Amino acid sequence: MSTRKHTALPKARTLIEALPWLTRHHGKTVVIKFGGNAMIDEELKRAFAQDVVFLRHAGLRPVVVHGGGPQISAQLDLLGLESEFKGGLRVTTPEAMNIVRMVLAGQVQRELVGLLNEHGPLAVGMTGEDAHLMTATKHYADVDGERVDIGRVGEITAIDPGAVQALLDDGRIPVISSIARSNDDEDTAAGAPGVFNVNADTAAAALAAALGAETLMVLTDVEGLYEDWPNSDEVISRLTATQLEKLLPDLASGMVPKMQGCLYAVRNGVHTARVIDGRVQHSILLEIFTDEGIGTMVVPDANTIEGAT
Ligand SMILES: Nc1ncnc2c1ncn2[C@@H]1O[C@H](COP(=O)(O)OP(=O)(O)O)[C@@H](O)[C@H]1O
Numbered sequence: 001m002s003t004r005k006h007t008a009l010p011k012a013r014t015l016i017e018a019l020p021w022l023t024r025h026h027g028k029t030v031v032i033k034f035g036g037n038a039m040i041d042e043e044l045k046r047a048f049a050q051d052v053v054f055l056r057h058a059g060l061r062p063v064v065v066h067g068g069g070p071q072i073s074a075q076l077d078l079l080g081l082e083s084e085f086k087g088g089l090r091v092t093t094p095e096a097m098n099i100v101r102m103v104l105a106g107q108v109q110r111e112l113v114g115l116l117n118e119h120g121p122l123a124v125g126m127t128g129e130d131a132h133l134m135t136a137t138k139h140y141a142d143v144d145g146e147r148v149d150i151g152r153v154g155e156i157t158a159i160d161p162g163a164v165q166a167l168l169d170d171g172r173i174p175v176i177s178s179i180a181r182s183n184d185d186e187d188t189a190a191g192a193p194g195v196f197n198v199n200a201d202t203a204a205a206a207l208a209a210a211l212g213a214e215t216l217m218v219l220t221d222v223e224g225l226y227e228d229w230p231n232s233d234e235v236i237s238r239l240t241a242t243q244l245e246k247l248l249p250d251l252a253s254g255m256v257p258k259m260q261g262c263l264y265a266v267r268n269g270v271h272t273a274r275v276i277d278g279r280v281q282h283s284i285l286l287e288i289f290t291d292e293g294i295g296t297m298v299v300p301d302a303n304t305i306e307g308a309t
């Protein structure tokens with residue numbers, strides 16, 4: 001006679017914990033912004049790709065918008081060019097714009113597409129230039145109330161999500177670099193199509209809203225939004241749009257585009273926007289498939305803090 005211990009029971013419980021979420025979110029679009037420092041670690045990148053493919057096979061429609069600030073800075077450094085940020089945005093000369101485009105579309109995006117496609121013919125890379133996905137106008141930074149010219153940095157004025165929708169309908173995972181086409185008069189007059197460097201958090205939020213996404217998920221290199229950064233590491237787990245709006249003026253530069261993006265998303269139809277720790281392996285699955293979640297969740301005002309999921 002032999003007996004068998006069911007050691008896999010905790011795994012089954014975890015899967016069952018995910019069932020209500022899966023039922024609710026089946027067929028829904030999730031825009032995931034993968035950025036910065038989490039993208040430097042090889043294991044984290046692989047785990048990220050596994051999570052995204054898992055979501056796709058679980059019946060969701062994931063879209064990846066990626067950053068690459070550290071990679072751009074490293075490349076500029078190799079070329080002897082300095083990185084300067086104003087109001088949290090990179091001062092982008094025409095020369096730097098070429099490097100930004102080369103690094104984002106030619107390096108970071110290609111690598112992510114490659115990692116995702118290790119699991120099958122799923123990922124398709126594009127930039128905001130493709131099929132008029134993102135159109136932008138020149139953006140001026142606000143530095144202590146002053147309007148400052150920071151070069152070829154763009155502010156999104158229009159999104160045509162048709163090509164992304166078509167890819168999603170075809171079961172693909174779009175991977176998007178945050179570069180937008182310009183339709184500014186001076187670029188048009190110059191004869192060559194102009195492009196702009198757009199902060200990837202801002203691009204992800206605008207795309208999430210344009211796609212009518214259920215969720216915007218922003219991966220970063222901290223646990224979430226700290227209540228009193230840098231004095232305390234108390235993470236705010238949930239807050240409403242209005243509560244976030246009140247906090248915005250006190251936030252420091254890296255968090256500003258992220259939280260502005262979350263606010264824009266939930267004010268424009270996205271049900272929840274979450275900032276989660278990209279340094280934790282499988283953070284996307286942890287956020288989604290466990291009751292507690294991790295990180296910070298922003299919900300629209302109509303939701304009560306307790307009631308939102
Ligand atoms: N209230 C806050 N909570 C958490 N992080 C904050 C806060 N204010 C500023 N930060 C800073 O923002 C950084 C995240 O922004 P950023 O470096 O642009 O991230 P990423 O490279 O992931 O896009 C954190 O590492 C932290 O230094």
Ligand SMILES: CC(=O)N[C@@H](CCC(=O)OP(=O)(O)O)C(=O)O
Nearest residue numbers: 035036067068069089090199200
């Ligand atoms: C205008 C602007 O600042 N653009 C960013 C685009 C990349 C980005 O946003 O990357 P992370 O998400 O990794 O920071 C930049 O040039 O660094």
